[in-house]
Amino acid sequence: MNALLEKEKQTILQFFEDSANDFWKTLREISANTNVRLEDVIEIVFTTKDFVESYYRHKNGEPVFTPRKVYEKRTSFWLKLLAAFCDRII
Secondary structure, three states, X not given: OOHHHHHHHHHHHHHHHHOOOOOOXXXXXXXXXXXXOHHHHHHHHHHOOOEEEXXXXXXXXXXXXXXXXXXHHHOOHHHHHHHXXXXXXX
């Protein structure tokens, strides 16, 4: 990953750290809230292991994503347990 994408990734990660309880965002929401081009958001989310996609959550039919660290920090134990049984991020 080049230096510009790495900087943009840090911007995205900081955005999620600063977000309140609504920490699941669509790719378009991430782009709009961070002023990072949608194409760059897509590349960052899908080429790094820093993000997870929710199995069942969607906004307006679009999949939602969050950073792994934010997921671990803000998701309840019971949802993580259920996710482990389902072998999916929920």
